[in-house]
Amino acid sequence: MLSRMNPNADHAATRVREASASGCQFASDNYAGICPEALHAMADANRGHVRSYGEDEWTRRACDMLRERFETDCEVFFVFNGTAANALAVATLCKPFHGVICHESAHLETDECGAPEFFSSGSKVLLARGDHGKVSLADVERLVRQRADIHYPKPHALSITQSTELGTVYSVEEIREVGLLAKALHLRLHMDGARLANAVATLNVPLKDITWKAGVDVVCLGGAKNGGALGEAVVFFDRHLAEEFDFRCKQAGQLASKMRFLSAQWLGLLENDVWLRNAQRANACARLLAEQLQTVPGLRILFPCQANAVFVDMPPALADALRRRGWHFYTFIGNAARFMCAWNTTEADIAALVADFHACASTHP
Ligand SMILES: *Cc1c(COP(=O)(O)O)cnc(C)c1O
Numbered sequence: 468m469l470s471r472m473n474p475n476a477d478h479a480a481t482r483v484r485e486a487s488a489s490g491c492q493f494a495s496d497n498y499a500g501i502c503p504e505a506l507h508a509m510a511d512a513n514r515g516h517v518r519s520y521g522e523d524e525w526t527r528r529a530c531d532m533l534r535e536r537f538e539t540d541c542e543v544f545f546v547f548n549g550t551a552a553n554a555l556a557v558a559t560l561c562k563p564f565h566g567v568i569c570h571e572s573a574h575l576e577t578d579e580c581g582a583p584e585f586f587s588s589g590s591k592v593l594l595a596r597g598d599h600g601k602v603s604l605a606d607v608e609r610l611v612r613q614r615a616d617i618h619y620p621k622p623h624a625l626s627i628t629q630s631t632e633l634g635t636v637y638s639v640e641e642i643r644e645v646g647l648l649a650k651a652l653h654l655r656l657h658m659d660g661a662r663l664a665n666a667v668a669t670l671n672v673p674l675k676d677i678t679w680k681a682g683v684d685v686v687c688l689g690g691a692k693n694g695g696a697l698g699e700a701v702v703f704f705d706r707h708l709a710e711e712f713d714f715r716c717k718q719a720g721q722l723a724s725k726m727r728f729l730s731a732q733w734l735g736l737l738e739n740d741v742w743l744r745n746a747q748r749a750n751a752c753a754r755l756l757a758e759q760l761q762t763v764p765g766l767r768i769l770f771p772c773q774a775n776a777v778f779v780d781m782p783p784a785l786a787d788a789l790r791r792r793g794w795h796f797y798t799f800i801g802n803a804a805r806f807m808c809a810w811n812t813t814e815a816d817i818a819a820l821v822a823d824f825h826a827c828a829s830t831h832p
Pocket of ligand 1: 549628631632659692
């Protein structure tokens with residue numbers, strides 16, 4: 468079957484399929500396994516009987532290490548996933564009659580099954596437009612100013628995603644502007660940082676510059692997509708906001724009894740800046756893919772490739788042909804296919820994918 472099209476490309480692709488850690492898929496960075504450092508840290512936490520519910524040494528150290536990385540005395544909580552992190556953070560920022568503004572493509576809106584509304588007991592998600600997955604400041608302002616009566620949910624929080632769902636990154640300046648606007652409009656600022664590491668890898672600035680120093684009140688920091696097994700950290704820069712958050716987590720079923728296995732992964736990721744290297748690797752592979760796909764006829768790269776995602780507009784027949792060759796990726800609105808790179812994506816994976824792109828493009832022009 469395969470060798471009918473382009474024998475050389477097929478051999479390269481087959482070799483990679485057999486050898487690759489990524490298993491030839493670009494569907495999501497959460498398809499990747501656990502990076503060795505995080506796994507090792509979990510194994511290290513696996514000794515003897517240890518106090519539960521976060522009263523352990525690993526959790527204490529992981530919190531301290533996050534405080535060091537953020538260079539501030541923040542309050543840290545570990546929960547099982549990003550949906551819970553986002554939803555519980557929003558619930559903390561908003562009363563039930565408040566609204567939370569986010570981009571129309573935000574995970575909060577499109578991929579959380581209404582969890583932010585559910586956990587906040589009714590806070591309505593209000594959708595802002597904006598290019599490349601970033602909220603337009605003018606549209607945020609419009610949403611806040613258009614109504615002030617009691618018949619409309621009062622906007623009280625703004626949520627931005629860094630890096631965005633479309634693989635773009637807010638610059639330091641852009642985040643500062645968002646922070647200033649949020650302040651002027653009396654909005655609390657939440658950051659969905661499921662891929663914050665990828666943004667830091669691109670911007671090459673300290674974490675503080677694109678979080679608390681720019682006015683962010685709470686960050687949900689991603690672990691799973693960065694090389695952890697599971698779990699995200701909720702980081703409050705305004706400690707006052709974190710009051711009773713532990714009760715909120717427990718009630719939501721988000722308090723791990725064997726917390727040390729959630730928190731230990733962060734030690735593995737944070738020590739020696741593994742988190743940053745993982746993100747740099749994923750970003751570099753995405754950049755390489757975006758560059759090399761320019762040589763394939765009939766494709767269009769949709770957004771600036773600034774993190775670990777490449778969005779490609781291509782004919783459905785080409786997408787089908789790639790899938791038949793075993794490649795996994797998501798297709799979103801229209802013909803846009805998303806290719807995600809992870810901490811363990813290799814240059815050989817990219818080469819094999821690009822070779823199959825060429826092979827399929829020549830038979831499905
Ligand atoms: C993956 C992801 C999350 C977290 O999703 P869970 O599946 O709930 O862990 C949050 N925000 C964004 C932008 C994501 O891509």
